C-alpha cells in the first residue's frame with residue numbers, strides 16, 4: 263500500500279466571518295492511499311481554532327506505517343491510527359477516510375455499505391451564510407438558491423437586525439449558529455425566544471465551550487428551540503455529558519477522528535435521545551462526500567463545504583431538491599479533478 267499526501271489551500275468564495283474571527287481560506291492536506299489498482303481519497307481540513315496545521319498533519323502522516331493499514335482488519339487499523347497520538351483529530355480523519363474509501367473500492371461497494379447503511383437519501387443540506395451586511399445578503403442568498411435550508415451565522419453585534427433582514431429576503435427554514443457568540447444564558451434565551459416561531463429549526467452552540475453544565479442545563483430547560491452542541495462536543499467521550507445538556511449534536515469528521523467514530527456517536531446519540539446533525543468544516547467534496555455516506559443516519563445535514571470554495575479540487579456533488587445525491591459507485595464518491603494534486 264502506498265501513502266501520498268500534499269498540502270492544498272482552499273480559497274473561500276466569500277470571506278467567512280464568524281463570531282470569533284474572519285478568514286479567506288482554509289488549509290487542508292489531501293491524502294491518497296493506493297493498493298490493488300484502487301485509490302482511496304482522504305482530506306484533513308484545518309480551521310485555525312482547532313489547533314491543527316499543515317505542519318502537524320504532515321508530521322502525523324509521516325509517522326504512519328502502511329503495513330499497519332490492513333484492509334482485512336479495519337478494527338485493528340482504526341485503533342492503530344487513533345493510538346498514534348492523543349490529538350491530531352483531522353489528520354486521523356484524513357488517513358482513515360482514505361483507508362475506508364480504498365476498502366470500499368476494493369470490495370466494490372459504496373462506503374455506506376461498510377456501515378450497514380442501506381438508505382441513500384440524505385437530509386436536505388443547509389447552506390451557510392456568514393455574518394453579513396444587508397448589502398451582501400441578496401448575493402449570498404442567490405448562492406443558496408439550490409438549498410432548501412439556510413444556516414445563519416450569528417453571535418455578532420447586530421444579530422436581531424441581520425436575522426430580520428434575512429427573514430425579509432427568504433422564507434426558507436433557518437438554522438441559527440451563534441458559534442459561542444452569546445455571552446450569557448439570559449441573553450441567549452432572549453435571542454431564542456425572539457427567533458422562535460420564525461421557521462428556525464434549531465440553535466447551534468449559543469454559549470462558549472467553557473460554560474458550566476448548570477448554565478447549559480438552565481438554558482436547555484427553558485429553550486423553545488432545540489439546542490445543538492458543536493464546539494462543545496468533539497468525540498464519543500463527550501456524549502455522556504452532552505446528552506443531559508443539549509437536544510442534539512453536530513458531528514464533524516475533523517473533530518471526531520473520522521467515519522468510524524462518527525458512526526459510533528450516531529448510535530450513542532440515537533440510544534440516548536440526542537438528535538444528530540452531520541456537519542462539515544470548510545472542506546472539499548472529498549471529506550464532504552465521506553460524511554455524506556453517513557448522513558442517511560442523521561436528522562439534519564450541514565454539508566455545504568464544496569459550495570463555499572472557489573478552487574474545489576474534486577467534482578462538486580450533485581444536489582437533488584437540496585439533498586446531496588450519494589454515488590452508487592464504490593467508495594465515498596469523491597471524484598478528483600486531475601491533475602490538481604502535485605504530490606511531492
Ligand code: MG
Nearest residue numbers: 439466467492
Ligand atoms: Mg457550528
